[in-house]
Amino acid sequence: MHPLHDDKLKKLEERAAVIREDIIKMLITASSGHSAGSLGLTDIFTAFYFHILNHKPKNPNWSGRDRLILSNGHVCPARYAAMAEAGYFSKTKLATLRKLDSPLQGHPEPHRLAGLETTSGPLGEGTSQAAGLAYAAKIDKAPWRVYCILSDGELQEGQTWEALLFAAKYKLNNCTFIVDRNNIQIEGRTEDVMPLEPLAKKFRAFNFHVEECAGNDIRDFVNAIERAQEITEQPTIIIAYTIPGRGVDFMENKFEWHGKTPVGLEAKLALNELRTLKGKIKSEHE
Amino acid sequence: MPFYLKEKPRLKFAATRDGFGEGLLEAGKKNKKIVALSADLTESTRCLPFKNKFPERFVQLGVSEQSMASIAAGLSLGGKIPFITSYAVFSPGRNWEQIRTCIALQKSNVKIIGSHAGLNVGADGASHQGLEDIALTRVLPGMTVLVPCDAIEAKKATLAAAKIVGPVYLRLSREASPIFTKPNTSFKVGIAEIFRPGKDATIIAAGPIVYEALKAAENLSKKNKLNIRVINCHTIKPLDTKTIIAAAKQTGAVVTAEEHMVAGGLGSAVAELLAENYPVPMEFIGVKDTFGESGQPQELMEKYGLTAKYIERAVLRVIKRKK
Numbered sequence: 001m002h003p004l005h006d007d008k009l010k011k012l013e014e015r016a017a018v019i020r021e022d023i024i025k026m027l028i029t030a031s032s033g034h035s036a037g038s039l040g041l042t043d044i045f046t047a048f049y050f051h052i053l054n055h056k057p058k059n060p061n062w063s064g065r066d067r068l069i070l071s072n073g074h075v076c077p078a079r080y081a082a083m084a085e086a087g088y089f090s091k092t093k094l095a096t097l098r099k100l101d102s103p104l105q106g107h108p109e110p111h112r113l114a115g116l117e118t119t120s121g122p123l124g125e126g127t128s129q130a131a132g133l134a135y136a137a138k139i140d141k142a143p144w145r146v147y148c149i150l151s152d153g154e155l156q157e158g159q160t161w162e163a164l165l166f167a168a169k170y171k172l173n174n175c176t177f178i179v180d181r182n183n184i185q186i187e188g189r190t191e192d193v194m195p196l197e198p199l200a201k202k203f204r205a206f207n208f209h210v211e212e213c214a215g216n217d218i219r220d221f222v223n224a225i226e227r228a229q230e231i232t233e234q235p236t237i238i239i240a241y242t243i244p245g246r247g248v249d250f251m252e253n254k255f256e257w258h259g260k261t262p263v264g265l266e267a268k269l270a271l272n273e274l275r276t277l278k279g280k281i282k283s284e285h286e
Numbered sequence: 287m288p289f290y291l292k293e294k295p296r297l298k299f300a301a302t303r304d305g306f307g308e309g310l311l312e313a314g315k316k317n318k319k320i321v322a323l324s325a326d327l328t329e330s331t332r333c334l335p336f337k338n339k340f341p342e343r344f345v346q347l348g349v350s351e352q353s354m355a356s357i358a359a360g361l362s363l364g365g366k367i368p369f370i371t372s373y374a375v376f377s378p379g380r381n382w383e384q385i386r387t388c389i390a391l392q393k394s395n396v397k398i399i400g401s402h403a404g405l406n407v408g409a410d411g412a413s414h415q416g417l418e419d420i421a422l423t424r425v426l427p428g429m430t431v432l433v434p435c436d437a438i439e440a441k442k443a444t445l446a447a448a449k450i451v452g453p454v455y456l457r458l459s460r461e462a463s464p465i466f467t468k469p470n471t472s473f474k475v476g477i478a479e480i481f482r483p484g485k486d487a488t489i490i491a492a493g494p495i496v497y498e499a500l501k502a503a504e505n506l507s508k509k510n511k512l513n514i515r516v517i518n519c520h521t522i523k524p525l526d527t528k529t530i531i532a533a534a535k536q537t538g539a540v541v542t543a544e545e546h547m548v549a550g551g552l553g554s555a556v557a558e559l560l561a562e563n564y565p566v567p568m569e570f571i572g573v574k575d576t577f578g579e580s581g582q583p584q585e586l587m588e589k590y591g592l593t594a595k596y597i598e599r600a601v602l603r604v605i606k607r608k609k
Contacts (some may be wrong), residue, residue, distance in 0.1 A: 076505045126356075129360035129388060131357055132360020133363045135362045162347075163353045165350070
């Protein structure tokens with residue numbers, strides 16, 4: 001991985017802004033889908049597709065690629081938008097999200113869109129799939145890495161912990177797990193629905209190396225990914241603290257936006273807010 | 287001792303799981319991509335020889351069947367051919383949704399081995415007697431479902447499963463049952479075998495109960511002068527439509543026999559096919575919407591109506607219904 005210089009960082013942040021706009025447009029056109037998690041993970045997907053991953057967008061099945069497993073498949077609009085931005089497929093396809101015959105299924109299906117790696121959506125399974133893939137890579141001494149993004153809500157699935165036991169037993173240091181710690185799930189705050197804390201302590205007790213970072217700060221996230229790659233005797237899990245709905249003020253930190261999309265005036269407002277994000281991306285009059 | 291031992295003292299017995307263990311070892315020797323996954327049941331699912339021979343390709347997961355199904359899907363993404371092994375009640379029972387999403391929908395090259403299927407599990411009782419696994423697996427698009435009738439066929443089915451690119455479910459039994467096929471008996475996935483010719487009615491069976499079906503046909507020949515065709519339908523999916531429709535046309539009546547719930551199993555698959563293509567009177571031998579219980583395997587077969595005697599009665603009933 002190359003060092004992340006300031007000018008590259010600025011470009012990544014600009015990419016993230018474009019991807020956020022694409023996500024909102026996709027969700028408006030699809031009129032169903034998951035807004036909050038998609039916007040919250042945009043910076044992480046941007047970091048992956050434009051800085052971290054060793055990949056070839058025009059040759060998505062290249063055998064030497066790093067594998068990015070998305071366990072919480074419902075945030076796939078962010079992944080689709082980042083992939084289109086990276087050149088995996090034409091951006092015109094983004095408008096087909098969730099529509100008949102589209103490669104962009106409501107939840108990811110690798111047989112319909114190359115580059116997705118796994119089928120996901122039903123929660124708790126990506127962690128196991130990533131661990132299995134990392135184990136296969138260990139057997140073959142493959143040079144590529146496995147990354148797995150999972151949600152905090154799906155930590156309530158017992159299967160996730162079965163997978164963590166396995167990853168620790170076989171010291172899968174070639175796999176980095178990233179928990180999208182956005183504190184929300186469908187019905188409310190995670191700590192109200194089913195408390196998860198103390199999370200870092202739980203992972204350490206499962207023999208994981210734990211990193212924590214701000215998941216909407218690309219530099220902070222990239223640094224955590226770099227530190228994870230230096231760990232050789234344990235798998236690493238990064239708790240990435242993200243803001244659900246990041247970029248759209250009225251969605252930020254609101255669990256109500258987990259599984260719905262903006263309509264009418266909300267849609268207009270969301271796009272306007274993205275265009276003026278922190279005043280540093282685009283001006284309102286652009 | 288089962289009573290037919292007295293009839294045929296030279297008949298040898300082995301469980302279909304034993305045949306699987308031999309097949310897995312042989313498949314492992316032929317193909318280095320094969321890995322075996324165990325959820326703390328290595329010996330009883332007969333994976334021990336494979337584990338001893340190929341320790342680097344054996345993965346012990348502990349008691350975690352759900353994760354095992356998804357981990358296997360991950361291994362297959364990495365180019366491996368994983369065999370996941372457990373009891374049928376746990377896999378594909380407990381981990382059915384993981385199999386649906388990560389293996390069937392994802393088209394993963396994973397082999398699901400469900401041992402201890404059926405009532406012959408015996409003393410462990412209803413919680414451990416898998417009677418729903420054929421229904422659970424055959425409902426999944428793209429899944430091949432194999433139910434070998436004896437240990438020799440189980441070995442062939444294991445080797446065949448290793449060669450299929452895609453998901454396969456292989457159903458195995460705990461209890462030793464008669465070995466009545468030979469190493470050179472034909473076995474092709476998707477091709478049902480006519481084990482006994484006949485024109486008066488057809489018994490279509492899968493699993494060790496095929497032997498009971500053959501005994502029933504023999505008895506009906508002696509006592510009632512009836513010529514009963516017996517079909518070993520080891521592949522529940524894809525079903526051999528040609529052989530089954532031909533049997534319905536030529537014999538005019540069908541009895542299915544399986545050590546599984548009547549709902550959703552082999553009988554249902556045959557009924558779906560014939561209802562649409564060539565309806566004939568049918569009778570179903572199987573477990574009738576009830577759970578099992580503890581007991582000796584042979585006692586359970588008798589109590590739940592899964593022996594030759596019950597198959598004979600079903601054949602006589604179905605022949606009476608012929609037009």
